[in-house]
Amino acid sequence: MMPRITLLVASLHVLLYVVLALRVVLHRRASRIGVGTGGDAAMALRVRVHGNFAEYVPLALLMLALLELSAMPAALLWTCGVALLLARVLHAVGLGRSPGYSFGRFAGTLLTFLVLLAMALAGLWRFLVVYTL
Known part of the structure; x- marks a missing residue:
């Protein structure tokens, strides 16, 4: 079975990843920063937003694909996929505006964890109930 829901959700996340990466690249170019952040606070923030996305999204997409391949209900897959995308947009916007507290950063982090x-x-339920009984 082809994980079609994950394919769409992953594709949308890749588009967001490219936007976040371009923000780093364009600021790096405009500020003439070759490697690292060059002590530039705006660059450091953009690098962190991009890095945070890269830290959480691959594992989440892997789990989504595994759940889809194990024939979990489509409603659960759609809910998780859309919620993850919303969470990552909220987090990127919230953290991208300020390194301190923001609603977007808080809500995005909380929703990602949920x-x-x-x-x-x-x-775990799928494994314990369906595959071990």
Whole structure:
């Protein structure tokens, strides 16, 4: 079975990843920063937004694909996929505006953790109830 829901969700996340990467590249070029952040606070923030996305999204997409391949209900997959995308947009906007507290950063982080937890629990349930009985 082809993981079609994950394909769409992953594709949308890749588009967001490219936007975040371009923000780093364009600022790096405009500020003439070759490697690292060059002590530039705006560059450091953009690098961190991009890095945070790269830290959380691959594992989440892997879990989504595994759940889809294990025939979890489509409603769960759509809910997790859309919630993850919303979470990552909220986090990127929130953290991208300020390194301190923001609603977007808080809500994005919380929602990301909730999606990861929900997918982990769904995976454990699938394994324990469906595959071991």
